[in-house]
Amino acid sequence: MAKPIPRPRIGSRRNGRIGSRKSGRRIPKGIIHIQAGFNNTIVTVTDIRGRVISWSSAGTCGFRGPRRGTPFAAETASKHAIRKLVDRGIQRAEVRVKGPGLGREAAVRAIGVSGIKFMSIKDLTPIPHNGCRPPKKRRI
Numbered sequence: 001m002a003k004p005i006p007r008p009r010i011g012s013r014r015n016g017r018i019g020s021r022k023s024g025r026r027i028p029k030g031i032i033h034i035q036a037g038f039n040n041t042i043v044t045v046t047d048i049r050g051r052v053i054s055w056s057s058a059g060t061c062g063f064r065g066p067r068r069g070t071p072f073a074a075e076t077a078s079k080h081a082i083r084k085l086v087d088r089g090i091q092r093a094e095v096r097v098k099g100p101g102l103g104r105e106a107a108v109r110a111i112g113v114s115g116i117k118f119m120s121i122k123d124l125t126p127i128p129h130n131g132c133r134p135p136k137k138r139r140i
Contacts, residue, residue, distance in 0.1 A: 027053065029119070030085065030093045032111060034078070036101030039066075041074035043081040043107060045093075053088065056081035058103070074103020078110040085116070092117045098124045 030053065033044040044055040058073035061080055067073055093116050097104050108121065 027085070027088045027090050028092065030090050032078075032081075032093050032095045032116075034074075034095065034097045034099075034104065034107045036074060036097065036099040036104045036107065038069050038101050040068045041077050041101055041103035041107060043074075043078045045081050045085060054081050054084040069102055071103050071106035074101070075106040075110040077103075078107040079114065082111060082114050082116065086114075090116060092119050094119045095121045096124050097121065098126070100125060 027047050029048055031046045031048065031050070033042075033046065035042040035044075040058050042055070042057040045053045047053060056077045058068040058070075058077045061073065061076045063070075063073040063076070093111070095108060095111065095118055097108065112118070
């Protein structure tokens, strides 16, 4: 006798289907992570729990080569990442900036112009406490 085939539940983790809940969420507050390197700027927007809502980078906005590290590319990337947030109704955001790149201030400025109010701006750039071990002395 054959076993009956179990019917997959909608929204179960097993079949990987979440449903339409993801697009309908209203988010009043969020966290905007800006990672500004010398070669690229990555902007990620999450909710308070850390779930990613949208992201963008200078590379995905069409900038290639050395132009990816420019402030204009960082500004374009942050505008592109914030475009989804306006539909979700976000009003306030906490901004976390990491890295030494040129696009730090430009990305923060673009967020301010978009109408989102800052709750705080934090600099999370890692600072080495004595750094890496230097290479051994050269012998000639």
